[in-house]
Amino acid sequence: MAGRNVLRARKPKATNFVERVRGSTLILAFGALAGALTVSASTTDSVDKLLVWAGLKKNALQLAxxxxxxxxxxALTRLAWKRLFWTRRVILTEKYSYDQSExxxxxxxxxxxxxxxxxNLMINIVGLNRYYLGKGxxxxxxxxxxxGTIHYCLERIRHPSSNIECKLSPDSSIGSLETAVDELNFSLYGFVCGLSDEDQRCSL
Known part of the structure; x- marks a missing residue:
């Protein structure tokens, strides 16, 4: 009976030892995990820096x-197409003899x-030279x-008694204006698409 009492008295010590081992193992596991995450983060950061240095990845300043x-x-594209739209509208009001108020x-x-x-003209020219070499x-x-050529012809139609010269046609004909606007539209589309790095499609 005494031996059993001794064994029973020592049993908690063994249990405490096992718990300490388990606790130590858990701590080691967490430590290993933390170390792995640190190494992973460090490796990822190093890889990112290497890609930036090699020119395969853009840094924050380049992205900005x-x-x-x-x-x-x-902004330039919206401004150009807005002017082109209202140019067509002016021609339309003259071609179909809209009311004077319209x-x-x-x-x-x-x-x-x-x-x-x-x-915004000078700002746009400077911006084109900055972001797209030679485009300005x-x-x-x-x-x-x-x-400019189209504008002077529209001014001539708007103010027929003025001395403004229309280089498209002596009488500022609607047909010559429509042709000029179509040509400008084509040139503008090609120019704007040239602002993109894509070679096969226009991306704004």
Whole structure:
């Protein structure tokens, strides 16, 4: 009986030892897991830095610059197409002899887009040269002159008694204006698509 009492007295010690071992094993497991996560994070960071250094991945500054470039391209595209839209509307009111009040409203809306275009003209040229090398010169030598030529012809129609010259036709004919707008539309579409890095499709 005494031996049994001794064994019973020692049994809790064995249990405590097992629990301590289990606790130590659990701590070691957590430690190993934490170490693995640290190594993984360190490795991932190193890989990211290596990819950035090799030019295979963009860093935060490059991504921010790309965002600015995309925002600039979309703003320029919206401005150009808005002016083109109201140019067509002015021609339409003249072609189908709209009421004078409708002509006046359309003309005012058109002039608003012209003002916005001119206010941002230098900013857009500088932006094109910054984000798309050489595009500023193409813009100044091709897109802007076409907008200007069409505008003077519209002014001639709007103010027939003025001395404004229309280079498209002596009488500022609607047909010549429509042809010029279609050509500008084609040039503008090609120019804007050229702003994208995609070679096979236009991506804005």
């Amino acid at each position: 610059e790309d965002d600015k470039r995309g925002e600039f391209s979309r 002509k006046d409203k359309t003309w005012d809306a058109y002039l608003t887009t012209v003002d916005a275009w001119n206010e 010169e193409v813009f100044e030598g091709s897109i802007q002159p076409k907008f």
